[in-house]
Structure formats: structure tokens, C-alpha cells
Amino acid sequence: MTNKKTANSDTATKLTAEVVSIGDEMTSGARLDTNAQWLSRRLGDLGVEVIFHSTVGDTLAHNIDVFRTAASRADVVVATGGLGPTRDDLTREALAAAVDQPLELRESALQHIQSMFAKRDREMPQRNQLQAMFPAGSQEIFNPQGTAPGVDVAFSRPGNFDSRVFALPGVPAEMKRMFDETVAPRILQMAGSSETITHAVMKFFGTGESDMEQRLGDMISRDRQPRVGITVSTATISLRVSATAANRTAGDEMIAATRTEILQRVGDLHFGDGEHFEQYHAVDRILRDRNESLVIVELGNAAPLGDWFASLGRTSAYRGGVSLADQADLVEMAEGVDLDASVRMLRNRFKADWLLLVSGYPELDHAGDTPLPAAEVVFTVVTPNDQALNHTISMGGHPSILQQRIGKSALHWLRTLLAEKNSNDNN
Amino acid sequence: MTNKKTANSDTATKLTAEVVSIGDEMTSGARLDTNAQWLSRRLGDLGVEVIFHSTVGDTLAHNIDVFRTAASRADVVVATGGLGPTRDDLTREALAAAVDQPLELRESALQHIQSMFAKRDREMPQRNQLQAMFPAGSQEIFNPQGTAPGVDVAFSRPGNFDSRVFALPGVPAEMKRMFDETVAPRILQMAGSSETITHAVMKFFGTGESDMEQRLGDMISRDRQPRVGITVSTATISLRVSATAANRTAGDEMIAATRTEILQRVGDLHFGDGEHFEQYHAVDRILRDRNESLVIVELGNAAPLGDWFASLGRTSAYRGGVSLADQADLVEMAEGVDLDASVRMLRNRFKADWLLLVSGYPELDHAGDTPLPAAEVVFTVVTPNDQALNHTISMGGHPSILQQRIGKSALHWLRTLLAEKNSNDNN
Numbered sequence: 001m002t003n004k005k006t007a008n009s010d011t012a013t014k015l016t017a018e019v020v021s022i023g024d025e026m027t028s029g030a031r032l033d034t035n036a037q038w039l040s041r042r043l044g045d046l047g048v049e050v051i052f053h054s055t056v057g058d059t060l061a062h063n064i065d066v067f068r069t070a071a072s073r074a075d076v077v078v079a080t081g082g083l084g085p086t087r088d089d090l091t092r093e094a095l096a097a098a099v100d101q102p103l104e105l106r107e108s109a110l111q112h113i114q115s116m117f118a119k120r121d122r123e124m125p126q127r128n129q130l131q132a133m134f135p136a137g138s139q140e141i142f143n144p145q146g147t148a149p150g151v152d153v154a155f156s157r158p159g160n161f162d163s164r165v166f167a168l169p170g171v172p173a174e175m176k177r178m179f180d181e182t183v184a185p186r187i188l189q190m191a192g193s194s195e196t197i198t199h200a201v202m203k204f205f206g207t208g209e210s211d212m213e214q215r216l217g218d219m220i221s222r223d224r225q226p227r228v229g230i231t232v233s234t235a236t237i238s239l240r241v242s243a244t245a246a247n248r249t250a251g252d253e254m255i256a257a258t259r260t261e262i263l264q265r266v267g268d269l270h271f272g273d274g275e276h277f278e279q280y281h282a283v284d285r286i287l288r289d290r291n292e293s294l295v296i297v298e299l300g301n302a303a304p305l306g307d308w309f310a311s312l313g314r315t316s317a318y319r320g321g322v323s324l325a326d327q328a329d330l331v332e333m334a335e336g337v338d339l340d341a342s343v344r345m346l347r348n349r350f351k352a353d354w355l356l357l358v359s360g361y362p363e364l365d366h367a368g369d370t371p372l373p374a375a376e377v378v379f380t381v382v383t384p385n386d387q388a389l390n391h392t393i394s395m396g397g398h399p400s401i402l403q404q405r406i407g408k409s410a411l412h413w414l415r416t417l418l419a420e421k422n423s424n425d426n427n
Numbered sequence: 428m429t430n431k432k433t434a435n436s437d438t439a440t441k442l443t444a445e446v447v448s449i450g451d452e453m454t455s456g457a458r459l460d461t462n463a464q465w466l467s468r469r470l471g472d473l474g475v476e477v478i479f480h481s482t483v484g485d486t487l488a489h490n491i492d493v494f495r496t497a498a499s500r501a502d503v504v505v506a507t508g509g510l511g512p513t514r515d516d517l518t519r520e521a522l523a524a525a526v527d528q529p530l531e532l533r534e535s536a537l538q539h540i541q542s543m544f545a546k547r548d549r550e551m552p553q554r555n556q557l558q559a560m561f562p563a564g565s566q567e568i569f570n571p572q573g574t575a576p577g578v579d580v581a582f583s584r585p586g587n588f589d590s591r592v593f594a595l596p597g598v599p600a601e602m603k604r605m606f607d608e609t610v611a612p613r614i615l616q617m618a619g620s621s622e623t624i625t626h627a628v629m630k631f632f633g634t635g636e637s638d639m640e641q642r643l644g645d646m647i648s649r650d651r652q653p654r655v656g657i658t659v660s661t662a663t664i665s666l667r668v669s670a671t672a673a674n675r676t677a678g679d680e681m682i683a684a685t686r687t688e689i690l691q692r693v694g695d696l697h698f699g700d701g702e703h704f705e706q707y708h709a710v711d712r713i714l715r716d717r718n719e720s721l722v723i724v725e726l727g728n729a730a731p732l733g734d735w736f737a738s739l740g741r742t743s744a745y746r747g748g749v750s751l752a753d754q755a756d757l758v759e760m761a762e763g764v765d766l767d768a769s770v771r772m773l774r775n776r777f778k779a780d781w782l783l784l785v786s787g788y789p790e791l792d793h794a795g796d797t798p799l800p801a802a803e804v805v806f807t808v809v810t811p812n813d814q815a816l817n818h819t820i821s822m823g824g825h826p827s828i829l830q831q832r833i834g835k836s837a838l839h840w841l842r843t844l845l846a847e848k849n850s851n852d853n854n
Binding site: 021026027028029030031032033034036037038039040041042044050051052053054055056057059062065066069073173229230231232298300301302303304306307310311312313314318319320321322323324325326329332333349350351361363364370403 | 456
């Protein structure tokens with residue numbers, strides 16, 4: 001049962017993986033499983049190919065089956081859930097049964113759990129001792145944030161190196177940190193690599209996924225180093241660059257070179273870096289650098305920009321926003337004579353340098369998933385020297401993301417204007 | 428291979444199910460799988476227990492394995508994806524291999540596909556003929572919206588009735604309609620039932636899931652008829668009531684009786700009915716009935732209410748909204764002397780009967796998943812007779828839903844005021 005065989009240690013081995021999600025709340029559809037997606041991306045970043053996801057409820061026999069099947073068909077299994085202290089939490093028991101080993105109390109784990117309770121000035125309930133039980137021969141996965149340690153079990157496979165099951169808690173914050181700090185290094189070690197992995201995320205807006213793929217060409221090949229992966233979220237494209245290298249410095253250098261190559265191909269669409277960096281962050285950063293401020297006016301059946309910019313907090317360049325049904329209401333509310341006069345008046349009232357107007361978001365049929373036909377939307381910007389500029393786009397598409405795509409298109413245009421103004425100023 | 432055996436036709440059989448999602452974009456984590464959650468809920472509504480989900484990429488051998496495993500351990504398998512016309516679409520081929528039958532051209536399906544292209548004035552590309560290929564002995568699942576018909580295949584199981592695999596397209600709108608119109612009736616038939624299923628959704632706000640479960644008690648037992656299921660989405664609780672009955676009228680009567688019982692237990696928290704009916708719809712309906720209008724002011728680091736109310740369109744009671752950083756900015760923008768004077772002034776400027784102020788949404792740490800400690804938030808309402816009322820709540824919790832919970836709590840209070848005002852008017 002001990003991990004005698006290992007993956008080939010001379011050359012890095014290409015590993016396969018299965019992600020397992022545990023809990024009745026997932027099989028019943030009461031909760032949407034987002035852990036599996038996160039883990040799949042991270043495993044992909046490590047160069048591991050995810051070939052299956054499995055989801056199973058809180059039934060012991062089903063859990064044992066799922067672990068046996070997964071550990072026989074994939075080299076790496078990462079499971080989430082079922083590590084709590086209640087009767088529904090069966091992962092430890094299922095793993096012990098699947099490798100035919102008894103559960104035994106692990107003293108180091110028990111001490112950690114007791115210390116977590118002590119920190120909160122509480123006594124450990126007796127049932128939490130269960131969380132310190134481990135299948136004999138398995139390893140602990142340290143959980144710095146919670147009472148549930150993870151379990152790392154080797155499964156022997158005839159004629160092959162041992163596969164490994166890494167069982168983590170279902171709480172996303174704990175799961176993510178334990179994966180990055182402990183599981184990822186152990187997987188790289190399994191792959192026969194003493195190397196580390198370095199990540200970077202670059203963000204783009206202004207084209208579709210297939211055009212992006214075409215322009216990147218061989219850069220998105222699975223065998224490339226650093227790997228470049230594409231993900232799309234409501235029309236924002238993320239390129240995830242992952243370098244496997246001897247150390248962090250070498251990884252950073254590889255990423256810098258790949259970054260230059262990416263910018264040569266699609267630099268015109270690039271607006272910033274980082275998993276959570278969006279276009280409104282980019283606009284805010286440009287404006288703050290120039291010590292200028294912005295007010296947003298949104299007409300029609302949505303107001304996404306107001307919500308996004310408000311989230312930036314009080315140090316941002318955002319002065320505030322107004323949402324109204326249509327132009328007539330805007331003119332009336334601003335006590336203006338026409339649209340241009342009204343937006344100029346509003347920019348003054350908010351004491352902002354720039355005003356962005358989206359006029360207007362279309363009404364959606366909430367019942368349907370049917371894409372909407374393209375329709376015209378007009379954007380207006382009032383500049384610091386009180387000029388009103390217009391830009392018209394034509395946009396249709398899936399109702400669930402159409403309003404956000406329109407808001408993002410408005411920001412795309414505003415970024416272009418800010419860049420022009422900047423280069424004019426420099427002339 | 429034909430479906431000789433059936434589930435017991437005297438008494439309704441309790442069926443188990445597995446949901447299968449197909450596509451590299453899911454195993455790689457590029458796309459989040461929401462189809463599996465929707466199908467799990469629908470199967471639960473039918474009284475079918477979902478015991479596994481499986482996700483598999485676009486690899487033929489893996490697909491064959493997944494279908495064989497699923498059809499052997501579950502009575503019903505519902506799969507999505509892999510029915511398109513490209514080389515990556517392997518579901519038809521995998522099903523044929525899994526039941527060891529050849530693929531044959533189904534003339535009725537071909538005619539449907541050709542007619543879909545004819546409707547759009549396009550000729551059918553040769554490769555779309557693939558979508559009319561079916562494993563011998565399988566049944567078609569009609570797709571009224573797209574070119575990909577579904578496939579319904581019986582798998583024989585030694586000593587048991589045949590299990591059934593229903594393969595549907597991955598496009599959510601097509602998948603949902605085909606499930607409701609064709610797959611659900613066939614599953615009820617498998618369960619030995621000539622009955623139909625009737626659904627209703629009731630919506631609640633103001634308590635947590637465990638309190639709701641406690642108050643409903645035995646009503647949420649899995650064996651109850653009609654079944655009552657709880658799902659929670661950002662603090663809004665949905666009760667899904669599903670009645671299995673001889674016909675629609677009998678089902679409606681059963682649901683009406685269960686509805687009365689639910690309202691006796693948790694009626695104080697009930698705000699409306701329907702999958703997509705939210706508190707802002709309820710507030711809007713009350714105001715429209717009274718021919719009154721509303722303006723929203725949101726301070727701090729979010730503005731969710733403005734976005735929600737804007738989505739209601741031009742026939743709504745919503746006059747518009749303003750979002751600003753803090754009270755000082757509000758007073759300055761409204762050219763008022765203090766907060767009360769400013770909100771009164773804004774209500775006038777927007778020509779609205781009611782004003783709701785949320786002051787203010789806390790700043791979130793976007794990096795973390797750690798719950799935020801409770802903090803005070805003040806709500807202000809200006810009534811049609813220019814009274815300003817205040818209400819303070821204390822709220823913390825998970826950052827991803829905290830802002831929305833605050834917005835929803837404000838609406839909860841506004842609904843209370845509207846109800847009071849209504850009963851005063853009636854006195």
C-alpha cells in the first residue's frame with residue numbers, strides 16, 4: 001500500500017486526472033458545483049489533462065465505487081467534500097474502504113484541530129475527533145484555515161505507478177489554498193519534476209473566442225511551454241499563461257517572453273492583467289493616473305456599469321451614476337433642453353471630468369434563451385472640455401450576457417478615446 | 428436490443444438517474460456546467476433520485492465507457508452535448524458502440540434537419556446528414572428548435588428492466604424544451620405511471636435554509652406527494668412543489684392544497700411565485716397596483732437595486748436611480764443641507780412617490796472568500812407624504828452575496844412599509 005512505485009523520474013510524465021465532487025446538494029442540483037471547474041483549470045495549468053469529472057451523493061457504497069473507478073482510470077484524483085465532522089461526511093471512510101485499510105487516529109491532525117478550536121476560545125466537540133482519522137499509510141494535507149485536514153492516499157495499479165487521490169474540503173477558500181500550497185507541488189513531484197509552476201493571466205476584450213484562437217495559432221498548442229489557455233466569461237477573454245520551470249525566476253522569464261509574443265499577435269485587444277482585473281478597473285486606473293473623474297448615465301433596461309464602478313470604492317475616479325428609463329426622462333430630470341445639454345448639465349452637477357452615457361440597454365425576454373437580433377445602441381461621451389462625442393454599435397446575442405456585453409463595449413470605446421486624448425496631449 | 432422489459436407497470440417504480448455532460452470545454456474547466464444542475468432538479472421533481480453526475484471530454488473510448496457504466500448503475504441516464512455535426516461530436520457513435528449496434532440513417536430526422544435549413548433559406552451542408560444517424564433500435568427525441576435530434580437508447584441489464592439513455596444537445600434552450608416535452612413523459616412511463624407532473628415555484632425571503640427546513644418539517648420528506656424541494660440562491664429561498672397526478676387538473680388541486688399548508692407555516696416570508704419572480708418584481712407589482720412610482724438611491728460600493736429595477740422595462744413603477752460614494756456626495760449633488768433634505772429633494776426631482784436609500788454597501792475584499800463580520804447598514808424611505816423613515820440592520824457574511832443580501836433586505840423592509848401603508852389606507 002505504500003507509495004513504492006513512482007512516475008518516471010528521469011523525464012516529466014504527462015499525467016491524467018479526474019475531479020470528484022461529493023455531496024447530495026450537488027447530485028440533487030440544490031447547489032451548482034464550481035469547485036470542479038476551478039480544479040480543472042488549475043490541473044490544466046500544471047500540464048495535467050483532466051479526462052473525467054464525477055459527482056456523487058452522500059452514500060458510502062457509491063463513494064467507494066467512485067474512488068476505485070477514478071483511481072484506476074486516472075493518475076491523479078482530486079476530490080472535494082465529505083470531510084466535515086457529521087454523519088453525512090463519508091470521504092475518510094470511503095477512502096479507507098477503497099484501499100482496504102483501517103482508519104487510525106493521526107495525532108498531528110488532532111492537535112491541529114484542537115488548536116483551531118482553542119484559537120476561537122471553544123472546546124473541541126467530541127465528534128470533530130473524526131476529522132483526525134486517516135486510512136493507514138495515507139498522508140495528511142495541511143489545512144491552515146479550517147478544522148478538516150485533507151487526505152492523500154496512494155492506490156496501487158497493476159503494471160503501473162501508483163495513482164494518488166487527494167481529498168480536500170468542499171469550502172472553496174480552504175480547498176483552493178490547500179491545492180496550491182500542498183497538492184500542486186506533490187503532483188509536480190509525481191510527474192517526475194522538481195520544477196515549480198508560475199501563473200499569469202492576461203485580459204482581452206473586443207473579439208470572439210474563435211478569432212482569438214486563430215490569431216494565437218500554435219501558441220495555444222497543448223504541448224507548448226509556457227502553456228497558453230483561453231477562457232471566456234461574458235465576452236471578456238482571459239489568457240492563462242503557465243510556465244513549468246526550475247524556479248520562480250526562470251518561470252517569470254519564460255512568462256515574460258510568451259507575454260511579448262502574445263502582445264505582438266493580439267496586443268490591440270489587451271486591457272490588463274490578473275484573474276479579477278476587468279475593463280472598469282482599466283478605465284479607473286487610466287483616469288486616476290490623470291487625476292480625472294467619471295460619471296455614468298445608463299438608459300433602458302439595465303445599469304451594469306453603475307454597479308461595477310461603485311464596487312471600486314472611495315479612492316476610485318468614479319463620481320457616481322444615474323439610471324433612467326429613456327432620453328425623455330433624462331432631459332426632464334436634468335431640466336435640459338435636449339440630450340447633449342442634459343448630459344453636459346449632469347457632468348457639471350456631478351463635478352466630473354468625463355461622462356459616459358449608454359443609451360440604451362434593450363428589454364430582454366427573461367423567459368427565453370434565444371439569441372436576440374442585432375439592434376443599434378448609441379454611446380455618448382462628454383469630454384473634460386465639454387465636447388459631446390457619439391459612437392453607435394450594433395449588437396445582438398444571448399440574453400444572459402447581452403447587457404454586460406453592451407456595457408463592456410461602451411468601456412472599450414471610452415478606453416480608445418482616453419488613449420487618443422492621451423496621445424493628443426503628448427503631441 | 429429492443430425495449431422488451433419495462434419497469435413494473437402496476438405500481439410506480441422509484442427510479443435512479445445519472446446525468447452525463449460531454450465536452451472538452453467542461454473537463455478542461457473552460458466552461459461551467461449548468462445543464463447538469465438543471466437536469467438534476469427536474470429529475471428530482473419527477474421523483475427520480477439522481478445518484479451520479481459524470482463529465483467526459485471528446486474522446487470516443489471515454490464516452491463509450493461512461494455510457495456503459497452509467498446505464499449499468501442507473502435506471503435513467505440523461506446526457507447533454509456531442510450531437511453537433513463536427514468531428515468532435517461523438518455521442519451518436521459512442522452510443523452505437525456501447526449497445527453494439529450499427530448507426531443507420533433515420534429518414535424522418537433527415538427531413539426535419541433539411542426543413543430547419545430550408546426555413547433559414549440555406550442548403551443543408553453534407554456533414555449535417557450525420558445528425559440523422561441513429562443506433563439501430565433507438566428512438567428519436569424531437570428537437571423543435573434546432574438541427575440536432577436527441578437519441579433515446581435502451582440498454583439491457585441482466586435480471587433487471589432495461590435502462591434508458593436520453594442524449595440531448597448541449598444548447599440549454601433546446602435541451603430544456605426537449606426534456607420537458609419528450610424525455611419527462613417517457614421517464615414517467617418507465618416508472619409505470621400514466622400520470623403527468625405539475626410544477627409550481629414559491630419564493631421566500633427573510634430567513635436561512637435550515638430555519639426554513641425546520642419550519643416546514645415533514646413537508647420536505649422525499650416521499651411526500653406533492654414533493655416540496657428547497658433551493659437557495661443568494662438568500663432567496665425557492666420552494667419547488669411537484670405533483671404527480673392523473674391529469675393536470677388533479678395536479679393543480681394537489682398543488683393548491685400543499686400551497687395552503689406551506690403558507691400556514693412560512694407565509695410571513697412569502698413574496699411571490701415563479702422561477703424568475705424576485706422581490707423587486709413584488710415591489711414593482713404592489714406599486715403599479717397603487718399607481719405609485721419609486722426612485723432608488725444607493726451609496727457605497729455597489730448598486731444592485733438600480734440594475735434590477737432597470738431590467739423591468741418602461742411599464743414599471745421605477746422612475747430611475749442614482750448611485751454615489753457616500754452621504755457627503757449625495758448632499759452635494761442634491762444641493763441639500765442634510766441627508767433628509769437631500770433625499771426629499773431627489774424624490775421631487777425624479778417626480779417619484781417613494782424613495783428608497785441604501786446607505787451604504789460595504790467595501791469587499793475581492794481576493795477573499797472569507798465571510799465579512801457584521802456591520803450596520805441604514806435604509807431610508809421617503810413616503811408619498813414626504814415622511815422620511817429609517818431602518819438599521821446589521822449584516823455580514825460571504826462577500827460574493829453580501830451586497831445582494833443587503834439590497835434584498837432593503838426591499839424586504841420596503842415591502843413591510845408598503846403593506847402597513849396599505850392596511851392603514853384601508854382602515
